[in-house]
Amino acid sequence: MDKLLDILASGIHDAKNQMFVAESLIAATEAQHGIALGEARYAIEAAADRLSRTLAAYRLLRHSATPAVTPVIVSDLCAEVALAQKSHLARQNIELTVDCPLADEWPLDRDLVGDMLNNAVQNAGRFARRAVLLSARRDGDGLVLAVEDDGPGFASLPPAAGVGLTVAERLALLHVRQGRQGSLRLDNSSSLGGARFELRLP
Amino acid sequence: MADFSQKRFLVIDDQPLARDALRTIAQTVGAFAVEFASNYQDAIYRIRNNTPDIILCDYVLGEGRSGQQLLEELRRFNLLPDECIFMMVTGEQAYEQVVSAVELVPDDYIIKPFSPDKLLLRLERIVAKKNFFAAYYKEKRQQEYARALAILNAQRDSEAGRPYRFEILRQEAEVQLASGDAEAAEASYRNILDNYEFPWARAGVARSLHKQNRLTEARDEIERVVAGTPHFFDASDIKANICMAQGEHAEAQKVLDEVSKKTPRNYLRKRLLAEAATLNGDMETARAALADVVANDTMPGAVTTEDRLSLARSHIDKGDKISAEKVLVGLRDSEIMVLGLDGQASFAALLAISSVDKGKPRFAGLRPALLASELEPATRLDVMRAALSLTDNDLADRHAEHLMASPDAKKVFSAIRSQYALHGRENDFREIQRQVALKRIHHDDVPAAGPG
Numbered sequence: 187m188d189k190l191l192d193i194l195a196s197g198i199h200d201a202k203n204q205m206f207v208a209e210s211l212i213a214a215t216e217a218q219h220g221i222a223l224g225e226a227r228y229a230i231e232a233a234a235d236r237l238s239r240t241l242a243a244y245r246l247l248r249h250s251a252t253p254a255v256t257p258v259i260v261s262d263l264c265a266e267v268a269l270a271q272k273s274h275l276a277r278q279n280i281e282l283t284v285d286c287p288l289a290d291e292w293p294l295d296r297d298l299v300g301d302m303l304n305n306a307v308q309n310a311g312r313f314a315r316r317a318v319l320l321s322a323r324r325d326g327d328g329l330v331l332a333v334e335d336d337g338p339g340f341a342s343l344p345p346a347a348g349v350g351l352t353v354a355e356r357l358a359l360l361h362v363r364q365g366r367q368g369s370l371r372l373d374n375s376s377s378l379g380g381a382r383f384e385l386r387l388p
Numbered sequence: 389m390a391d392f393s394q395k396r397f398l399v400i401d402d403q404p405l406a407r408d409a410l411r412t413i414a415q416t417v418g419a420f421a422v423e424f425a426s427n428y429q430d431a432i433y434r435i436r437n438n439t440p441d442i443i444l445c446d447y448v449l450g451e452g453r454s455g456q457q458l459l460e461e462l463r464r465f466n467l468l469p470d471e472c473i474f475m476m477v478t479g480e481q482a483y484e485q486v487v488s489a490v491e492l493v494p495d496d497y498i499i500k501p502f503s504p505d506k507l508l509l510r511l512e513r514i515v516a517k518k519n520f521f522a523a524y525y526k527e528k529r530q531q532e533y534a535r536a537l538a539i540l541n542a543q544r545d546s547e548a549g550r551p552y553r554f555e556i557l558r559q560e561a562e563v564q565l566a567s568g569d570a571e572a573a574e575a576s577y578r579n580i581l582d583n584y585e586f587p588w589a590r591a592g593v594a595r596s597l598h599k600q601n602r603l604t605e606a607r608d609e610i611e612r613v614v615a616g617t618p619h620f621f622d623a624s625d626i627k628a629n630i631c632m633a634q635g636e637h638a639e640a641q642k643v644l645d646e647v648s649k650k651t652p653r654n655y656l657r658k659r660l661l662a663e664a665a666t667l668n669g670d671m672e673t674a675r676a677a678l679a680d681v682v683a684n685d686t687m688p689g690a691v692t693t694e695d696r697l698s699l700a701r702s703h704i705d706k707g708d709k710i711s712a713e714k715v716l717v718g719l720r721d722s723e724i725m726v727l728g729l730d731g732q733a734s735f736a737a738l739l740a741i742s743s744v745d746k747g748k749p750r751f752a753g754l755r756p757a758l759l760a761s762e763l764e765p766a767t768r769l770d771v772m773r774a775a776l777s778l779t780d781n782d783l784a785d786r787h788a789e790h791l792m793a794s795p796d797a798k799k800v801f802s803a804i805r806s807q808y809a810l811h812g813r814e815n816d817f818r819e820i821q822r823q824v825a826l827k828r829i830h831h832d833d834v835p836a837a838g839p840g
Contacts, residue, residue, distance in 0.1 A: 199479040203406055206479075206501035210409035213416045213504050227503055234501050238480075254488035255584065257554035262513060269505055289550045293584040297484055297499060363584055 194244060198237045205234045228274045232308070235301055242298060243349050246356045253295035253360045260288035260322050260329065263296060267303045267320060275311045275318060282307065286322040292329050294387055298357050299331070305350040306333040306383040313337030317378055325386070328366070333383040339374035340381050354385070363388035392511065393418040398440035400425045400458070401477075402450035406500075410444050410477065416504040417511070428453040432687065435467050442511065447478040447497075452653050456486055459494055464656070465687060470525040473514050475507075489587040489620035520552060524559065533567035554580065561592055570599035587617045591626055598630050601795050606630050614643075621647050625657060628664055635798035637668035645673075655685035662698060666705060667803060675702040693723045694731060700738050701770070712742035730767040733758055737767075737774035748778060758783060765796040769803060776811045785820060792824045 209230050212223050245251045264286035272282045303320065310318045314335035321332050345351070354370055361368035366388035376382040397414040399422060401407040411422045423440065425431035428449050435443070445455040455476050462468045476483060476497035487493050495514045498507060518525075524543070527536035540560050543549040549556060561576035574596035580589040590613045597606035607630050613623040624647040631640035644661040651657060658677045665674035678699040685691050696715055703712035716739045724735055736754050740747030751774055758771050768787040775784035788808070791800050808817035 195480060195482070202479045202500050203403070207405050207409045209501040209503065210412040214412045217416050231501060231503070238499075241480075252485075254484035255586070256484075256488050257584075259513075259551045262551075266506065266509065269503075269509060291551060291554050293554075293586070295484070295488075 188249070191244065191249070194241055198241050201237060202234050205230050224273055225277065228270075231270065235304060238297075239301060239305070239350060239353060242301070242357075243353045246353060246360075251360065253298060253357065255293045255295055255361070257291035258294050258296045258299075260290060260292050260331075261286045263294075263300055263303070264320055264322055264331075266300060267307060270304055271307045271311070275307075275314075278311065280311055280314050280316060280318055282311075282318045282320065284320050286320065288322050288324065288329075292387065293363065294329075294361060295357070299385070299387075302350075302354045302357060302385065303331060303333065305354070306385075309333075309350070310335035310337070310381065310383070313381065319376075319378060327388070329387045331385045331387070334376035334378050335380040336376070336378035337380035339376070339379075340372060343373060345372055358385055358387070361387050391418075392420075392442070392508075394420050395441040396420060396438075397422045397442045397444060398425060398431070398434060399423070399444050400431045400449070400455070401446040402426055402448070403446070406446060410446075413502075413504050413507055414442075414444065417508045427451065428458055429686065431458060432461065432467070435462060439467070439469060439472055441471075442473045442475065444475050444477050445494075447476055447483045455494075456483075456490075457651070457654065460492055460654075461687065463492060465689070470521075470529065471518065473511065473518075475510070475514075485619055489617040490622060491588045491591060492622070517552065517555075520548060521555075521559070528559075528563060531566075533563050536563050554583070558589075561589075561596075565592070565596060565599070568599075570596045574600070587613050587620055587623070591620070591623050594623075594626055594630065598626070598633065601633075603630060603634050607634065621651055621654075621657075625660055628660060632664055632667060632799050633796070635801060637664055637802070640664040641668045641670060641673070648677075653684075655681045655690065658685075659695070659698070662702065666702060667799065669802075669806075671702060671705040671707075675699070675706055678702050693719060693727060697731065697734050697738060700742070701734075704738060704741055709742040712738065713746070716742060717746070729757060729761055730764045733763060734767050734770045737770040740774040741777050744778070747774070751778070755780075755783065759786065763787075765791060765794065765800055769800060772804065773807055776807055776813070779811075781813075781816075785816065788817070789820050789824060792820060793827065 209227050212226050212230075215221070216223050264284050268282060268284045275282045307318060307320060310333050314337045317336045319334045321334070323330050347355070358368035358370040368385065368387045371384040371386070373382055374380065397419045399407055399410040399414065401410060407424055407426070411424070414422045423434060425434050428451065431445070434440075445458060447455040449455060449458065459474060459476070462474075468474060474494045476494045477500060478497055479500045483497055487497060496510050498510055520543070524536055524539045527539060537560065540556050540563070544553070544556050557576055557580050561573045561580070564570075564573035564576055574593055577589045577592035577596060580586060581593070590609055594606045594610035594613065597609060607627070610623060610627045610630060613620060614627055617623065624643050628640040628643045631637070631643065641661065641664040644657065644664050648654070648657055648661050658681050662674045662677040662681070665671070665677065678695065681695055682691050682699055696719060700712040700715040703709070703715065716735065719735070724732065727735065733754055736747060736751040738747075740751040763771065768791050772784050772787040772791070775781070775787070788804050791797065791804060805817055808814060
């Protein structure tokens, strides 16, 4: 066993428990006083996501991690990303549109792919002027999940890789099905005129 | 939108702060009543007495227990009706690794921290799914397997079934296995594997092959699963069972020894370990495992009379007839009365071995039934041993011969041989072996299994 990994995992576990206590208190206050503190809860969840992503990055880079693949309903996955991000973006006058008509199940790691999409939407929100589009469609025997915005696009291609991107790239490659591998593509081919993040899963 | 305002929630968590947080969230989604359980036993007690509508269970329960273990125990004792929602709550992604591998999964799991809205979304999906499968669950519960399969079949290609294709295939395979159609189950699991290499589906193939007595293939399949997903402990149980059927008792025990250390409070696994250790001739491990089961498997009704018979058997194996006798005479008549012929025969046989005076009359009284009836392999072994020690050679040989000609021959071969050797009857054993082989040549319909 990796001692350091255990220490990190347990520390993050405890921190997220504390965050959950904080979020539940805020939710109770909202219900009690009829006020909206969604942004406070959003900040807590974003911090928790960041911790999870850091741990995932450590696992992926230091260990031979395997994704935990279960059948996931694609439209449900997109709906959860929308639930997490939509109102936060709306406060910045950015509209998140979801175009995920796929009611089918797809074998993928729900939490890691969900985190990847959340991260991509957050990034898009930082550069978008008014609109971000999250879409899912079948392409041949693959699944294409894309996040597009109407911002200026990436200044250089390929863009400089942060933690989120490094993890995303590894994760895409770890999704393997019948010899086919997932892939990640970043370019400026957005249908909205800006940057486009595309995750392809076999 | 599903309405949760009339629902009763049960929150299971050993940490008071986390418990309060879960309650708060449950109340925010409109729960009618929220109950608490602070530990494993308390949770089982509450669920038995008054099944909640929705269970929010933390994965880490303390005292070496996990939410997954609780889920398995609830299913084992049939305490979770299909209508009840079981949601695992976890602080870290590690549980996802478990869910993606194992065969027995909760309705869903959710990672902390999460908002009331997210919980609501997840609960609504579970309700939709349960509604979709409601008619099927009903037939399955009543063991109307043909009708259950017909429902799945109709749903598989329906538009409403689109989100549940994998689940439909998985349920189909499970029903086929439960109804004894191992070949169809194998085909269904392979159908799933054609889509994706899920460990639980590969384990299903192994179980289906085992049921068809295709042991070498079953072993190959389960080895792949064990190697690929070491945290999938049930796969080790399946492997051990296959090893035992192959007569590889040392390997079976080794596998179970390792995995039992990681799951010290899984008493079904302890029972399996005892079985493997017994077959492997490691009498001390068998005795210790069974003593642990009888002392610590605290679910009411979990420790059965059969468990006590196994414990007595392990004492006899160790040569401790006094302890065996103590266990056997400690059983109440009412407990023995309700046993079937197998249990009664084992009880009489083990008592006759540990105390000839006390056991011989009862054993003799059962003799006509023991000659005429079909018995379980473990019972036959007990009867054979008692008969050998009472020098009732006819009875002993009859059961030995039957065992050697059965599909369980590899499993029990060395036990039979050592018992005959113990009573100085090695030559008679070889003669029985020869007779069985001859009969097999003359009758192709005898199941092909034997030592070797």
